[in-house]
Amino acid sequence: MPTATEKFNHADDATAFVANHARAKWHDQALWFVRQKRDRMANSLPEWEALRETASSIKAYTIAHLAELLEQFERQATKLGAHVHFAKDAAEHNEIVLGILQQHGVKKAAKSKSMLTEECHLNPFLNRHGIDVVDTDLGEWIVQLRNEPPSHIVLPAIHIKREEVGELFHEKIGTEKGASDPTYLARAARRKLRETFMEAEAGITGVNFAVAETGGFVVCTNEGNADLGVSLPKLHIACLGIEKLIPQAKHLAVFLRLLARSATGQPITTYSSHFHGPRPGGELHIVLVDNGRTDILRSDEFRRSLNCIRCGACMNTCPVYRRSGGHSYQSTIPGPIGSILAPSRDAETYYSLPYACSLCGSCDDVCPVKIDIHHQLLTWRREIAVRGYLPWSKRLSMRMMSLVLRRPWLYRLAGSLGRFALRWSPRFMIYNGLNAWGKQRELPLAPKQSFRALYRQRQAKNGKS
């Protein structure tokens, strides 16, 4: 979360990120590699587009019938022996989780990756109440040890280099100094986190899909951390946003086929675990969280952003995300989808995120549930301007632009003035703080003539008037 004292602007944080050119390039390529894996997987299924279309329709159905589906899920889950809780907001979610943990005298909990608990800032809350929460997904554990938030929803440590992980592990768990081999480091983490799994008195997980028809839910991981975390202790707490519901079990086929292929270019995650009720002798709590989702549901413009299954494909493909890093969004969910969701929560603070977009539309093309992401970002820009959240510099330049674009004579005049100025002005007149387009790049050489003049000449040469 941005601090209140300084107004957050994505471009400022992105500037800091790209200042290290080599690193920004490395980040860009790491994500593009994942995007290419996704393409190979998508292309291997002839029915890929039919799957996306179906998934989108299932989600639209879910949102249109969400109240009934939630009631059905609660009924079914309760019948299976689970305890179902509803939380209006992050604070209530955290209180519910704390209450359950305290009731069982839990001092240490193993958590698997969950963007919802990140959104609710559950870890610091539980820490303040004397409960130790360990994030057990390797990437998530790395960022937890570094005391920073994940920079990507599927690849939490994508911004960190192996040497930095080596340094961190040397300091925190005593691996050899200078060791940076991923296998060596991952094995060291495995040994350390095994201790956590053995000690934890509760497992906390997120949820990928909850099935209204059956009252069960599915958790997907590659590492097996969620399953270890909830199969050893007696207590399992599963936290999910209310939009994670799907109507029927057979719909899982559609979503499981799309999820991992879109996320990391795998045919499926290693583990897709289906939990229906507590295990024998255990206790299962399910916490359904609103935290602003019903507000989004009531908005005709942004409702479809609730389709999101958190695969991260829009981040991997986004030219802005790849070159500005997840932390520059200062929001739990970064990237294109995060730039829709964050202003839905607080448009004034996150006014700059819908502008962190070139409107190229690549996100729409890869989204497995066909959210019209770039259209929604454009809609947010209008909304933010209407609500008056733009800084004066942007407001002024927009007003100037509209002044010029509405008057053809002024547009022509501005064009010729611009072409003259760009050719003949001294450097300091063009490359200065007022011209954002001249930062870190050379402007193209201005043509001598306008397009109109060129076109007139061509027509004259071809003997047409």
Added chain:
Amino acid sequence: MSSSSKDQILAAIRRQQLPPRELPPLDFAPLVYDDPQQHYTETLTGIGGRVVVANSIEDVQRDLDQHDLYVEARQICSLVPGIARANVDLDALDDPHQAETIEFAVLPAKFAVAENGALWVTDENVKHRVIYFICQHLAFVVPRDQILSNMHQAYERLSFDSPGFGAFIAGPSKTADIEQSLVIGAHGPKSTVVYLLG
């Protein structure tokens, strides 16, 4: 507390009357393989698993005997009848934490899915489901005639009307969280072999 939050959330949803919709029919033709076994083998091999065709349980045993991970394991648990050297009885363990020292497990799976290399397993007759995740190395035995092409066929087989646990497991546990470098063996088993039996 929570009942009133529930009412408020449901009321907030219902304030926005959205036109009812129809569920889409799942009527597209999913990919079906001419030779699911071959595709399963390719897929699982591609994600770090090993596939062995076995005509009998003796074949399974012969293959196990050739591998150090099994031969050198001190604690072996098998839920497949006829496997030698199994010396840990899962049913005899009171607490799942006791399974931590199991090095090798041989477990049955219900069916396999060719499109993604997954096996379907459940906690039916498995006292501690943690065995799927906590052992160091894992061998599965699945009937060779139970290889489906895709996940739609898989869910046609499944029903979830009573409490229980089930999972699709595709290969050994893995992570790519350090610079996108694939490491096989994250928190769960470090290796997986699948015996296609029959």
